[in-house]
Amino acid sequence: MQKIKKLGYSFYSGTDVVKIARSLLGKILITQFNGIVTSGRIVETEAYEGVTDRASHAYNGRRTSRTEIMFDRGGKAYVYLCYGIHHLFNIVTNKKEVPHAVLVRAVEPLEGIDAMLKRTGKKKPGFTLTRGPGNVSKALGIATSHCGCDLQSKEICVIDDGFRISKNNIVASPRIGVDYAGEDAELMYRFFVKGNKYVSGKTA
DNA sequence: CGACCGATCGTCT
């Protein structure tokens, strides 16, 4: 039996969001809504570095009712609607008033695959089930109504089950879909597990 | 394959 522990505030309150995004690879994201448990191992993340990052919703200190939760302490969920269809799940990091966040772009399904199939309307488990941020939220049942949810709660949390990914199996790349961010679009703020079939976009 | 396109709506200008 390996050691399993829920990630706490000390993990999320770290000041280096890029490092946290990398550390989240291999951790397990669990949701429990209405008694239904679904979980998956995180295999792809992106860091959004708040006020200095043109790709971030909080760039230049932009603070609105939508982005308000990012200014809270690390360890909260930031969920927002993209393209009117997709609910994207982010983890708020750093201290209060520092709006850093990590977008979870892909997980590898573990528990509750039946529930995931039901939620996504897919018939068979496949690599597209939890590939890409829209699909992750859909499969795990995360919606904008969960924005602000505390990751110490039983509804949404991340655990470390002792699984480790070796350094040479972690790849860094520019983020996806942020071409509007100018030079910041080139930052190597995306991390994923080399060769994992659930990783979205180009895996080179 | 890759390129293109429609869906769909809250948020910000």
Added chain:
DNA sequence: GACGATCGGTCGA
């Protein structure tokens, strides 16, 4: 009134 931190289907090479 325009526009996304997207997805999946379709079309053509």
